[in-house]
Amino acid sequence: MLSQSTPPSLRRQIPEADTHPLVRRLQSVVDLGSEERTAIRDLPMMVRELRADQDIVREGDHPSQCCILLEGMAFRYKIIGEGRRQIFAFHAPGEVPDLQSLFLKRMDHSLCTLTPVKAGFVRHDALRELLAGCPRVAGALWRETLIESAIFREWMAGLGRRDALTRVAHLFCEMYIRLDAIGRARDGKTELPITQNELADALGISDVHANRTLQELRGRNLITFERGALTIHDWEGLAAAGEFDPAYLHQNPDAESEAV
Amino acid sequence: MLSQSTPPSLRRQIPEADTHPLVRRLQSVVDLGSEERTAIRDLPMMVRELRADQDIVREGDHPSQCCILLEGMAFRYKIIGEGRRQIFAFHAPGEVPDLQSLFLKRMDHSLCTLTPVKAGFVRHDALRELLAGCPRVAGALWRETLIESAIFREWMAGLGRRDALTRVAHLFCEMYIRLDAIGRARDGKTELPITQNELADALGISDVHANRTLQELRGRNLITFERGALTIHDWEGLAAAGEFDPAYLHQNPDAESEAV
DNA sequence: CGCCCACTTGAACGTGTTCAAACGTCGTGG
């Protein structure tokens, strides 16, 4: 099956490669000074390896540290009522999925690994010190939390006002763009290590219906999705089916067009 | 109809009353120093009066100022596809609904008045100066945006995994608690100036179904809701029907129980 | 080899939608 239209790659060349994943992530948004970079690199960080499907923090916890994803993916969720689960977000390497614990003592949801994960744990006091000393870093992280809010809103719009097929298509577009931005996508293909059950719980549908919707998308030659690998055969078609407009991801820090 | 159980009032006595709504709001979360309070009070603010049902900022705008709600209520929303609308949040006096514009140039959604509104507009550069000079104020505002994220997540859980009746009950519980916290509720009664159509668009249901669900809640003697006035007749019953647990609102800045 | 887990399929069912019409109330203008 030939690719009818390939996804746009918005990946930007990063001026100065850096091995620290947090530096790399923030660097793509603001220009950090070298002192700021070293301040981040000097963060005391305890690295741990976790298996797939393992909670990192749970609802009700009072964490004293934050977790930086170094390798592997994770997701955040909450269980309500009798075992119904809502997934709020999928997280890729370089992200700090529980940054909020720095400001909100009690976790109102849980964080769980999707794959085997290598994660760095940084104590709150060390992070606070970093933020106090580096306002630009603080600003960049604050901005990240606001972008996450924008993603939440887009998911809300999907959950509230889009049908199942549109939701699935939309999620695939979003994840492709986000994974491409960190160099994890290529030629319409990317690893997206989630099961149909997790897909369903993120999109507010049953897993049976998630399965049927995937078949429909496949039947329209838009995607294939098997064993955690997503292939987009027709980006234009998928974006149209998903009503996808990437503006809400705020990927271009400055050059956002359409003046007021 | 006698009140079978009254909502808990979590309103805290504020040590030092202040007329500036932003000071009042932040004061209830952190202890501000007097220099910080005056820094906020000295913010150059342009006050405007707006009518009901009027957009303050629109998707696509590039605002150069933020808006502080002084009187009246507002909501944020986005239109997707052919006129389907999703409402993301309702805002009460003292809140800064478009704080994100300080960090994200382009609005990815719109902000609209629900009632006649008195709003203060503060230029971004003035706000940035305030945040640079008062880290505690910055922290408090950051915390507010994180609480808003928590509310978004709870709404997502509702949109994805709760039925219509539960969603309506849950929203009423949430709004009651939030409005009570700013002194706008009393004895199970509060102004909640939204139409059934807005209720439906917030909860991802049709307005016809919103109407029928309200009748059901009323039939169970849990609430009455007419002409923008919400009365909760049975708080326990409503909270149970709405699967409502206020933990996600993070109202107790410090004393959040259940150690890790 | 056998088990477990993720995925797949069918059929009945249910919650919520859509469409269309009518009602009530409030504010405006004749």
Next chain:
DNA sequence: CCACGACGTTTGAACACGTTCAAGTGGGCG
């Protein structure tokens, strides 16, 4: 004072999208 229009609300009936339950398939890994 009444007529009118606008808007929010209410009602009924047909319909659709997605759920639920239950059984079965298939692949990966101990």
